[in-house]
Amino acid sequence: MTLRYVTTNPGKVREAEEYLDEVAALDYDYPEVQATGLGPIAAHGAREAYRYAGEPVIVDDAGLFIEALDGFPGPYSSYVENTLGVELTGRVAREAVDEDAVARAAFRCVVGYCDGDDFAATPEPVDRGERRGQDLAADDRDTATTDAQVAGGDDLPVKLFTGVVPGRIVAPRGDGGFGYDPVFEHDGTTFAEMDAAEKNAVSHRGRALAKFAGWFAER
Ligand code: ITT
Numbered sequence: 297m298t299l300r301y302v303t304t305n306p307g308k309v310r311e312a313e314e315y316l317d318e319v320a321a322l323d324y325d326y327p328e329v330q331a332t333g334l335g336p337i338a339a340h341g342a343r344e345a346y347r348y349a350g351e352p353v354i355v356d357d358a359g360l361f362i363e364a365l366d367g368f369p370g371p372y373s374s375y376v377e378n379t380l381g382v383e384l385t386g387r388v389a390r391e392a393v394d395e396d397a398v399a400r401a402a403f404r405c406v407v408g409y410c411d412g413d414d415f416a417a418t419p420e421p422v423d424r425g426e427r428r429g430q431d432l433a434a435d436d437r438d439t440a441t442t443d444a445q446v447a448g449g450d451d452l453p454v455k456l457f458t459g460v461v462p463g464r465i466v467a468p469r470g471d472g473g474f475g476y477d478p479v480f481e482h483d484g485t486t487f488a489e490m491d492a493a494e495k496n497a498v499s500h501r502g503r504a505l506a507k508f509a510g511w512f513a514e515r
Contacts, residue, residue, distance in 0.1 A: 307474035342408030386479035425451025459503030
């Protein structure tokens with residue numbers, strides 16, 4: 297059975313192909329819930345994508361979290377890219393810190409996997425939909441949801457894998473990658489100056505996908 301990477305973003309699929317031999321893109325714009333954490337968005341998206349595809353799926357929800365802006369744009373990164381734009385968002389971030397200070401930021405990514413079956417909660421969280429209506433702000437952290445917390449949920453189980461990469465916001469450089477890559481520098485190089493393999497080796501998505509690939513290979 298093929299694994300489908302459900303996304304409207306071809307840049308994500310290019311990166312995923314580095315990790316997963318048997319992944320095929322499925323271009324479907326699944327309905328996204330509005331939440332302040334990436335975990336619930338990825339979990340909801342994975343269920344929607346699985347119901348649509350009818351075979352095993354992964355989705356990922358990613359965002360840029362700028363420290364001086366209190367984590368903005370975070371889960372709203374897509375909206376902000378389409379409205380403010382990458383360059384202006386970068387400029388706002390750099391102006392929010394003192395002249396000599398570094399505009400620190402992090403990219404975060406949560407990969408959600410759903411195949412209709414159940415799985416154990418550890419080492420990474422499982423979302424069974426039981427958190428709807430609760431405060432969803434802080435539940436996309438790396439900490440595993442405990443079995444006690446997930447018991448009683450009645451929705452399709454989704455396995456979540458988180459990846460984070462620290463960096464700084466700089467004036468745009470490079471023309472590779474996509475989205476905010478030109479303004480995100482990690483160890484002196486922007487993501488847009490890296491090729492897909494170099495970006496994957498350190499990126500939020502690469503880290504989340506590496507965890508997923510290890511777990512999936514055992515499954
Ligand atoms: P799908 O939801 O269809 O997968 P999307 O591009 O809307 O595609 P996200 O909601 O996860 O995906 O992305 C949120 C925003 O963050 C969006 O503006 C992306 O361009 C940006 N983004 C995500 N991953 C990125 C990365 O690795 N490098 C740069 N920008 C990224």
